Amino acid sequence: MGNCQPTIVPYEDFDVMMDIKGIRKACKGFGTDEQAIIDILANRSAFQRQEIKQAYCDKYDDLVDVLKSELTGSFEKAIIAMLDTPLVYAVKELRKAMKGAGTDEDVLVEILCTATNEDIAMFKECYFQVHERDLEADIEGDTSGDVRKLLTALMQGDRDESYEVDEELAEQDATALFEAGEGGFGTDESTFSHILASRNYLQLQATFKMYEQLSGTEILDAIQNETSGTLKKCYVALVRVAKNPQLYFARRLNKAMKGAGTDEDTLIRIIVCRSEFDLETIKDLYLEKYDVSLKDALRDECGGDFKRLLLAICH
Structure with a gap:
């Protein structure tokens, strides 16, 4: 839709061995060098981050386990999110939204109501690979009435995606x-x-x-x-x-920061997942709608390494 601009593109001088050494050095010794981790991961595409994760595992250790033991809080959550592909991360979020008592409907709505037909097909396949469960069956079991009917209709993935108007x-x-x-x-x-x-x-x-x-x-x-x-x-x-899909995401980000407390999970989901698709466009629309830049809003709302990471992803 429209001209969607990402904020993260593949890093041109990508050297996976240099990156894993850099991350290992950042995690070794006394204290963690969070800035070094941010500098590497926020400037690599999801595909490059997958290569880093794999190479780190091959040479040293499970990178996710290492970072989980070194980092905490929202910063940890965001970094771990970046080590999944956007697709795998989305299906983990869907599962999390439906697991246990109650359903986090906002997450289901955000992910399923913004998905293309191709996204839906990939969600179903990936959800099964990651969770060994049927996404449609889980949605049906977790919702009821008209909501279930609507989400089931969306799960068919047969929206007309042409640009013709009748x-x-x-x-x-x-x-x-x-x-x-x-x-x-x-x-x-x-x-x-x-x-x-x-x-x-x-x-x-x-x-x-x-x-x-x-x-x-x-x-x-x-x-x-x-x-x-x-x-x-x-x-x-x-x-x-x-x-306007990008304006929808701008509104979601604004809502996550409004009022008391911050919905960090939503900030992570949108900023990490949209960074390679249309985050630049979302930033433009955020400024247009709220008269404040997304970066300034994040600066006011978040703190520490978490803030530094989100700002780095926003470039």
Whole structure:
């Protein structure tokens, strides 16, 4: 979508042996040289970090175990996240969101409602490889009602991903949405779920415009009024992603830093996972929307090595 700019690109003078020696030196002796670890890992692509992890294991020890014993807190979590590919990290986050009592719906929504068809296919395969479990079955077992229906529809991975807009269909869909929600008696969620899960993003944008002309209400306001709970979160995410995925992530980052306390897990997930796709674009939109740069927001909100690492990833 659009021109997505990463902040991390493959390091040109990559020398895996030099990097593993550098990390080993940083972890040896009295105290850990966190800055050295940041300088190496925040300037290597995920693929290069995989090579570092493998080479370190071959030559010395399990790098993840070494770093876990040396580091603590959010800094440790973020560094460990960087040693997985974004795909493996995403499926670990999905599993974590569903394990144990209660479900972290926000994480499911963020990962599944922003995924492309290809992402969904890779999630299913990778989830099985990493956890030896069926992702769809886990989602079905962990959700219920309309949320389950919507997420199951998204898990089919058959969204139209073309860039074609059919004005007639937009009008039909907008009318159906209106009649299913504001214009009807009670809300018919299956209509909303079907349209939001299957149409391409440009088509949805045209539908939202048409919806506003028809009803005089912005689609997001209609969703706020007509739905609640996790289903509302899913719909809002799908609408925002259809309008602008990078702005959706900028909003998530802002929300993670707003109010008392910081949601470090969300900061790690988005900043680490988007760094090689569109974090530069997310930064631009963050500044545009909140009149403060993402870096300044992180500076105010985070501390210590964790802050230094996130700022290094943001470049």
